[in-house]
Amino acid sequence: MQQYKILAINPGSTSTKIAVYTNEKINFEQVIRHSLDELKPFAKIYDQYDYRLQLVEKALADYHVDMESLAAVVGRGGPLKPLASGTYEVNETMIEDLKRGVQTEHASNLGGILAKGIADQVNIPAFIVDPVSVDELQPLARISGLPDVPRRSLFHALNLKAVAHRVAKDLNKNYDELTLILIHLGSGISVGVQKNGKMIDVTNPNDLGPFSPERAGAVPSYGLINLCFSGKYTIEDIKKKLIGNAGLLAHLGTSNGRDVEDRIAAGDSKAALVYEAMAYQVAKEIGAMATVVNGQVDGIVLTGGLAYSAMLVKMITARIKFIAPVIVYPGEDELKALAEGALRVLRGEEQPKVYK
Numbered sequence: 001m002q003q004y005k006i007l008a009i010n011p012g013s014t015s016t017k018i019a020v021y022t023n024e025k026i027n028f029e030q031v032i033r034h035s036l037d038e039l040k041p042f043a044k045i046y047d048q049y050d051y052r053l054q055l056v057e058k059a060l061a062d063y064h065v066d067m068e069s070l071a072a073v074v075g076r077g078g079p080l081k082p083l084a085s086g087t088y089e090v091n092e093t094m095i096e097d098l099k100r101g102v103q104t105e106h107a108s109n110l111g112g113i114l115a116k117g118i119a120d121q122v123n124i125p126a127f128i129v130d131p132v133s134v135d136e137l138q139p140l141a142r143i144s145g146l147p148d149v150p151r152r153s154l155f156h157a158l159n160l161k162a163v164a165h166r167v168a169k170d171l172n173k174n175y176d177e178l179t180l181i182l183i184h185l186g187s188g189i190s191v192g193v194q195k196n197g198k199m200i201d202v203t204n205p206n207d208l209g210p211f212s213p214e215r216a217g218a219v220p221s222y223g224l225i226n227l228c229f230s231g232k233y234t235i236e237d238i239k240k241k242l243i244g245n246a247g248l249l250a251h252l253g254t255s256n257g258r259d260v261e262d263r264i265a266a267g268d269s270k271a272a273l274v275y276e277a278m279a280y281q282v283a284k285e286i287g288a289m290a291t292v293v294n295g296q297v298d299g300i301v302l303t304g305g306l307a308y309s310a311m312l313v314k315m316i317t318a319r320i321k322f323i324a325p326v327i328v329y330p331g332e333d334e335l336k337a338l339a340e341g342a343l344r345v346l347r348g349e350e351q352p353k354v355y356k
């Protein structure tokens with residue numbers, strides 16, 4: 001069997017995760033952490049490019065990776081223009097959109113740019129897979145109460161699509177025939193419903209749905225308007241308040257689920273209330289998504305870091321198990337999902353999509 005060595009890069013807000021795979025087998029994985037102080041000098045996400053590139057190149061050198069041995073480099077895709085699910089070859093149009101953050105600033109905008117920067121050094125293709133702007137919303141799901149503020153499809157597409165494929169395989173069912181409610185329980189929380197292989201409705205963890213360890217989710221709009229026009233905050237302050245300094249962190253001073261559970265075990269009633277409120281909001285959103293498909297749900301899938309928490313999974317499950325069986329796939333394997341997306345193209349199983 002032909003051997004393809006692939007470098008996968010997943011830039012997050014405080015880390016850059018990299019891994020090298022030979023076909024489906026991992027050779028090594030490294031999480032490069034970035035402290036707030038290290039990132040402070042960079043006004044925009046793209047300004048971090050050289051800094052992160054050097055760290056990735058150093059990691060490759062430390063692991064003695066011969067760049068000439070790579071068949072492709074693949075990065076997590078950012079909030080590009082709304083697009084279909086799949087693997088895309090990184091092109092100049094994409095690079096321009098990633099640089100300027102065409103929909104919004106997000107660390108994942110660096111994924112495709114870093115992949116291309118490294119791939120070009122050895123003349124191999126660079127790809128992204130299932131970027132956060134995968135958009136398969138049905139028309140009904142796009143309408144909000146304000147015509148000039150439509151609902152947008154921005155979510156943990158890479159992890160949720162990969163997990164949906166895993167569920168189909170494990171249940172021995174056809175991916176396209178399953179109806180699943182899929183929930184990424186990470187530092188942000190996405191809740192979506194997938195029917196016939198398409199995520200027909202989903203909450204953007206940065207502006208809708210449940211609150212999460214670091215983000216506000218949907219907040220009462222009147223209160224938010226008053227906050228915005230109080231004169232106390234700039235637009236950047238408000239964005240940071242909603243995305244990064246909200247949720248568990250705002251209520252409890254930590255975004256770490258394990259710390260919250262330790263506090264609950266020690267009798268902290270505020271921690272218990274807030275943690276249960278997060279589970280309650282997740283469950284409510286799952287209930288809402290069940291109505292999208294008239295309750296005809298094959299499975300509810302909990303994934304992401306917080307799905308390791310037996311306590312949280314129990315609290316959510318108690319409220320939703322009447323809808324459909326609950327399936328738990330803790331953690332995320334986005335690096336593997338990236339490598340697999342690149343492999344499908346290298347093996348000719350899938351045509352790379354072209355970003356326009």
Ligand SMILES: Nc1ncnc2c1ncn2[C@@H]1O[C@H](COP(=O)(O)OP(=O)(O)O)[C@@H](O)[C@H]1O
Binds near residue numbers: 185187256305308
């Ligand atoms: N065993 C655990 N118990 C409780 N919370 C956990 C556990 N493992 C991870 N978490 C929490 O999961 C969250 C991070 O999830 P993750 O999927 O890694 O995030 P991201 O979406 O940012 O990649 C953090 O709040 C972390 O504290």
Ligand SMILES: CCCC(=O)OP(=O)(O)O
Binds near residue numbers: 106
């Ligand atoms: C923009 C939606 C996806 C998302 O929130 O990703 P992160 O949790 O990695 O910021």
